[in-house]
Amino acid sequence: MNKWQIEDLLKDYHWKLHSVKNMRETMNEINIDMTAQYGLQAAMPKASGDPSDPILKEVERRDKRWKKIHAYERDIQFIQARLTFVTDERETEVLHWLLEGKSMRWIGLHMGLSDKHIGRIKDRIVAHMSQMSDTSDKCVC
Template identity: 65%
Template sequence: MTEKQLEQLLKDYHWMINSVKIMREGLNDIGEGMTTQYGLQAAMPKASGNPSDPIYREFERRDKRWKKITNYEMKIKIVQERIYLINIDREIEVLHWLLEGKSMRWIGQHMRLSDRHIGRIKDTITRKMSHLSDRSEK
């Protein structure tokens, strides 16, 4: 994984975590409150695989959302598996705030450092985290 790709994952981490949580809740709530159907409802047609069938289209939409959740979870896992590589206090603090979705300017003000210095720390973090794949390939 390149440093640029990892940097983008760090930027996206916060909203991906929130999106996964909300999407899971929404998709899991769909089945609640449903009861067994009897009589005419039990005989009603189910999703057929026909693209013009509204039930089938809804199934496809939800399936795409589950695939999106899986994709986000994979990206989140990439970051989480590399967090242990960061062990210097300043870097740990910057990484924490980046994962919380804070801007470099906000982090700089919080830590009383310039946002340029925070940028250099972020670059060091992404360099360390991106080299995990280099080590595992050897």
């Protein structure tokens, strides 16, 4: 993963995390079971459904939603796996607030630093994470 992709993941981490939580809750609340599990209906062949079948469309929509949830989770896990690579106190503090969805300006005001300085710290964080992703992508044979 290159540094721009990692920056995007850091920027999107907060809303993706909350989206996964909300999507999981709504997908589990409205768990529509569309196949019979007991009795004669369970032994009967299942209808394949034609393209205009509303149940089939709903199943396809939900399947796409679950795939989106899994994609968000992969992004979240990528960042979480690299949190330990950031060891400097300032970098750790900036990373925390970035993951909370705060802007660099807000972080700068909070820490008493300029937003440009926060940007340089963020660049160092991204460099640590990209170095670690480069080494983890290589095969040790």
